[in-house]
Amino acid sequence: MDKESEKPKSQSKMKKWIKRLFFIFGGFFLVLILLGILIPIIFKKDIKAKIDEEIAKSVNAHVYFDIDKFGLSMFSNFPNITVSMEDFGVVGKDKFKGDTLTAVKEFEVEVDVWSVLFSDKIQVRGIYLDSPKIYAKVLKDGTANWDIMKADTTQKDEKKPEKDKSDTTQTNFNVGIKRWKIKNADIVYADAATPMYASITKLTHKGSGNFTQAVFDLKTKTTVDKIDFGYENVRYVENKSIDVDLTLNMDMEKNKFTFKQNAIKINEFVFKFDGFVQMVGNDINMDIKYAAKENEFKNILSLVPGVYTEMEEFQKMKTEGKFAFDGFVKGTYNEKKYPAFGLNFKVSDALFQYPDLPTSVNNINIDVSVGNKTSDLEKTVVDLKKLHLDLGRNPIDAKARVEGLSNFKIDANVVAKLNLADLSKMFPMPDIIVRGLFGLNATAKGVYNASSMPNLAAKLTLTNGYAKSKEFPEALDKLTLDASVTNTTGDYKDSEVHVKDLSWTLDNKPFSVKANVVNFADITYDAQMKGVIDLAKVTHIYPLEGMSLAGIIRADITTAGKMSYIDKEQYDKLPTSGEIDISKFSFVSKEDLPQGFKITEAITKFTPKTITLEKFHGFAGKSDIHATGTISNYIPYVFKGHTIKGNVVFKSRRFVVDEWMDSTEGETGKAGSTTVTTTTTTSEGSSTTVSDEVTLVTVPKNIDFVLNSQIDEVEYEDLEIKNIKGKIIVKDGRVLLNGLKFNMLEGGFTMSGAYDTYDVTHPKYDFKMNINRLSIGKAHSSFSVVKKLIPMAQNITGFLSTNLKVSGGLSQYMTPLLDNSLNGFGSIKLTQTQVKGSGMLKNLSMVTGIQELKELNIAGVNIQTEIKNGKMTYQPFDLKVGNYNLNVRGSNDVDGTLNFKVDIDAPKGKIGQSATTAISRLAGVNFDKSDRVNVKLGITGPVNDPKIKVIGSSVQDQVKKVVDDKIEEGKDKAKEVLADAQKRADAIMAEARQKVDAAKAEARKKLDEAKKQADAEYNKFVAAKLNEVQNPLLKAAAKKVAEKAGTKIKQKAYSRAEHEFQKQLQLSNKIIEAAETRRKKVLEEANQKVDNINKKK
Structure with missing residues (x-):
């Protein structure tokens, strides 16, 4: 009874715990x-x-x-x-x-x-x-x-410990x-x-x-x-x-992946895989079979380009026949081995017919296999046992067997007879009409590689050809082709190509080509081309994607020769003569030439040695161009990349430079123009802000042109350059100016010198300029070099004239390097000049108490200057301001830091109290009896707010001796203080320069390594592109194309390398800046001590 009474209690407790x-x-x-x-x-x-x-x-x-x-x-x-x-x-x-x-x-x-x-x-x-x-x-x-992803620089120099593969606590x-x-x-x-x-x-x-x-x-x-x-x-x-x-x-665990139920459907073609793939070490083992899951011909037809456009229309198509598709891949794949593989494809008694069209494509039978039972890819065999189809009543038959992938063993034949008018009965061609009888009969048997060709016999014909598009009213009419290719021995020298007739009429304008090419071992050719081509009409028949082409070309050209003559540079044995007239020509390429190029009229005549440009009028983008002259050595240039030479009279009313500057816009494509602001630091640490939009324009080394130029107006950025006349020479990777005259910024220029990209890694310039009455304000706002070398120009209005020679390096962004490569000398003459709002003059007036110094009017002042290692130095010159005589000399750095000395000869009563007190302390005498005083001032610091310091004075003879005696008393002690300070300052800078030199050397080493890598990649790129071309006929053209593309890639790599180099130098520049701050502090403290010594005296 007690047990029974306890049971409900325990159940009650259980319920309470469950509830809790x-x-x-x-x-x-x-x-x-x-x-x-x-x-x-x-x-x-x-x-x-x-x-x-x-x-x-x-x-x-x-x-x-x-x-x-x-x-x-x-x-x-x-x-x-x-x-x-x-x-x-x-x-x-x-x-x-x-x-x-x-x-x-x-x-x-x-x-x-x-x-x-x-x-x-x-x-x-x-x-x-x-x-x-x-x-x-x-x-x-x-x-x-x-x-x-940004690079992790937190442990850049630390060796990271390897992770224990068994450690599973590396990630959360x-x-x-x-x-x-x-x-x-x-x-x-x-x-x-x-x-x-x-x-x-x-x-x-x-x-x-x-x-x-x-x-x-x-x-x-x-x-x-x-x-x-x-x-x-x-x-x-x-x-x-x-x-x-x-x-x-x-x-x-076994890295084995086995196909189970699967189906892969492309359009209406469905196939499946069976087997497995397993990764064992560096090997990939596989045993895979694949096959079509359905065998209706209509399924495989859906893969044919242009057939499967819309599902609904495709389902209406009438088809018959079956197909079979299967294959396998079995074996091991690694760096040295390939698995065996096989593919089989058959079509039996098939046909297809578009809805609403009267004729079907009948009797389609195809039997082709691709296979290799070994691990050697060279033993691959492609075997087209049969290909037959009837395009209405027009049969096409072909068979081909090709063994190998480098030494091609070929046995092939194709026969086709086709009435082109029948095509519209079988294929939807609502906007195109074609007619003509086309025939092809070709056989090839033998080995094709670099030293041999298969035996060839091919005949290609077209008679009564006609083509017209609904989009374009003119028809391509009277199309005729009669060509043959033969080789009876398998030797390259016995190959022959004969184009007996290739001709057509477009808009009642006939054009014809005849050509013979024999002996492929030493290609021997002769060709004639005569007629009129309307390029706009041609491109309507054969559209060019991303390009627009138009113009009328009238040609009558005859040429002949041998490749060996070209190799031996025997160009006199290449008779080329005739005439080409071009009118209303225009070409635009979205990718390569978005600015467009137009020729309104051109007449050229050819001989083996020269092209005579009798007349040329056109536009390059927005710029009009007019030229006459001669071009020589053009055949060696085309075939061997030798130097092409020219002597041309070039004229333009308006030339817009901006649209031709190389930018990243073409590479960002749909993104539109992209401007990337970059700080380029020079090798000595100074920096200039540039835009990544403009990159270095490289002058080709194989062009030798003399351009006798006359350009009325050039637009470049915000500059208007007018009345350009003179000789421009393009030669050896340089653009040379010879007495080029022009007007800019209200001044007249005569300029000679060079823009030099012969060494594309270290571009440079060297110019001699004679400038008459140049606007100083406009020059300062337009040119970064003026801003850096003459910072005071921001507060000067008026004009200057100069004879100046200047040279220096250029960055990969075409900006002058403001470093120790910048050197020059010359004279500057100031006329009708006013200096106003200058921080330097404001401080100078404040210290001296001379109000007239706040603004200066200068006329007829000649200043001799020198630019050395990027520093602008001014030889002493005199200024007269009212009753004051000034003598000025000194220098400024590219960062705007001034270091000038100014002597002011002034009536004693005109000198302010602060300057008089400072002079009295220096001299230790009272100047009440003096009529004039010569104040010596030092000007140092930034151009907008420099420090003005009284560094000495001289009065009339009655006080000179007293001053000298006072100075002599403190001389020894002052010398000792200054010498100690200079020693410590020199040590600070020496230590900093040692660190900077090491950093520069390391940065230069990395730059050189990057450029060597770029050169190696360039050579590899060109070689790879040439290896893709086996035909000797195409080798020369392929080489030029590859070198042009490779040069662009290499130049981009150079730009990136130099940009990184400049970034590293900017970091080292901070060391110099910090050291310079410490140096100045040491010297300032020493000067303060000397001032105290002088005060006590």
């Missing part, structure tokens, strides 16, 4: 839920500030997000925590300013709640992305917009993802360096798999509405849709 536990855990989860709701609200400013701080530390890009759309939730994936953010993205800086790298509508991360509460490692269980937009971009110089996150999803993504990859382009539109992807397990199934589902891919301006994949359903068995 329920409240405890319920309250706990309620607190978590409340925290998840309140934390983002209460601490959102702190959270955003912390995120911004971390982004600024590590990311060189603008990251935008709205903290109000940051959230924590326990409900979305209960019981796990979901962290979400909406509407965030990353936008580029500098060269990629305005380019959006990525923009995401919504981003969610699912985190395991128990790992947050009870583990030191947070486990990520799911990721969700909604509508991400990704734009990956590479410029021509190889710079990528996703390279936005454990990415044990079980599911993920990407919805509605758009991805664009644009690589201008390759060039390559890829676009993926509306990608949706989801997957699941437990990555915390050793063996699991990875299930993914991917759909893409549209994918495009192009390489080197050729579109290889266009408007293809993709649907992938794939399950992989993932054995993470």
Whole structure:
């Protein structure tokens, strides 16, 4: 009975504990839920500030997000925590300013709640992305917009300990993802360096798999509405849709991945994989088979470019026939071996017919295989056993077998007879009309490599050809082609190409070409070209992407020769004669020549030695150009890259320089113009702010031109340069000016000298200038060199005339280097000049008490100057201001620091009390009986607020001896103080210079190494491009193209290297600045002691 009575009591206690536990855990989860709701609200400013701080530390890009759309939730994936953010993205800086790298509508991360509460490692269980937009971009110089992470400089010089692979405490996150999803993504990859382009539109992807397990199934589902891919301006994949359903068995311990259920669909073509891929050390072992899952011909037809445009229209197409597609990859892949592989593709008795068109493409039979049963790629065989189709009543037959990938063993034949008018009965061509009888019969058998060719026999004909587009009214009529290619021995020397007739009529204007090329071992050619070409009409028939071309060309040219004559430079054996007349020519290229180039009229005549430019009128961008003259050595220039020579009379009414300055705008593409402000520091530490928009204009070394120039007006930045006359010589990588005259900034210039880029790593200039009546104010506002070398010019109005010789180095941004390379000398004459608002004159007037010194009117003053190692020095010159006589000499640095001495001879009563007191203390006498006094002043410091110091005086003879005696008394002690101070000051600067010299040497070493690397990359790039071209006919042209592209890449690398070099020098400059501050302080303290000594005396 007692036991039975105790039972309800124990049950009652149990219920109470359960109830308590329920409240405890319920309250706990309620607190978590409340925290998840309140934390983002209460601490959102702190959270955003912390995120911004971390982004600024590590990311060189603008990251935008709205903290109000940051959230924590326990409900979305209960019981796990979901962290979400909406509407965030990353936008580029500098060269990629305005380019959006990525923009995401919504981003969610699912985190395991128990790992947050009870583990030191947070486990990520799911990721969700909604509508991400990704734009990956590479410029021509190889710079990528996703390279936005800042370098970690915190442990730059410290050797970081290696992580223990078994240590799992290195990170606070454990990415044990079980599911993920990407919805509605758009991805664009644009690589201008390759060039390559890829676009993926509306990608949706989801997957699941437990990555915390050793063996699991990875299930993914991917759909893409549209994918495009192009390489080197050729579109290889266009408007293809993709649907992938794939399950992989993932054995993470063995690194083995096995295909299970899967289907891959491209447009309507569906295929599958079986087998596995396994990574063992450096090897990848694989045994994969693949095959089509369906065999209707219509499925494979959907892959043909232009056929599959819209699903609805494609389904209306009539098709018959079957196809088979299968293959395998089996073996080991590593650096030395390739797996065996095979691919088989067959089409049997197929046809297709567009709806609403009367004729079908019939009897389509294809049997092709590609295979290699070894690990040697050279033993690959491509075997087209059969290709036949009937385009209505026009049969096409081909077969080909090619063995090898470098020594091509070829056995091929193709025969085609085609009435072009029948094409419109089989293919939708509503806007195009074509007619003519086309024939092709070609056979090739033998080996093709660098030393041999297959036996060839090919005949290509077109008669009564006609082509017309609805978009353009004129037809290409009377198209005729009769050409043949033969080789009977397999030797290059026995190859022959004969173009008996290539002719057409466009808008009643005939054009014809005849040519013969024989002996490919020593290419021997003769050709004739005669007729009229309307380029605008040609481009309507054959559009040029990204370019606009128009103009009328009338040509009558005959040429002949041998490649060996060119190699031996026997150009007199290359008879070339005739005439080319050009009118209404215009060319615009969005990428290479956006400014455009026009020729309104041109007449040129050719001989083997010269091109005579009888008449040339046109426009380069906004600039009109007119020229006559001769050009010689053009054949060696074209074929061998030798120097081309010319003597040309060049005229222009208005030439706009700004639009031709090389900038990053062409490389930022859609982003528009980008200006990057950069501080370029000279080798001695001085700096100048430049724009990355303008880079060095390199003068080609293989051009030798004399331009007898007459230009009425040149526009460059904010300058107007007028009435340019003189000789401009372009030679050996330099632009030489010979007595060039022009007007600018209200002054007349006569200029000789050189702009020199022969050594592109160290460009320089050397000019001699005679300038008459130049506006000083305008010169100061227009030229950085004037601002740096003559800082006082900011307060001077009026005119100067000068004979000046100046030379120095240039940065890779075409700005003068204000360092020890800057040197020169000359004279400056000031006329009708007023100095007003000068901080120096204001302080000078304040110290001396002479009000007349606040403003100066100067006329007829000649100043001899010298520029040495970047410092401007002025020889003594005299000024008369009212009843005052001034003698001035001194110097200023490029940073605006003045160091001048001024002697003022003035009536004693005109000197202010402070100056009189200072002079009396120095002299130790009273000047009441003196009529005039000569005040000696020192002017040091920045130009806007220099320090004025009385450093001595002389009176009339009656006080001179007293002054001398007083000075002599304190002389020894003052000397001792000054000598000690100078010794300490010199030691400070010596130590600083030692550190700076070491830093400069290291920076120079890195610069040289970077340039050597750039040179090596240039040579590698050119060699690689030449290796891609096997045809000797194309080698010379390919070399010029490769060298031009390589030079651009190398110059960009030089610019980056020098920019980094200048940055390092700027850091070393701070050492000098700090030392200079200490040096000045030591000397100032010593001078103060000397002043005290003099006061006591």
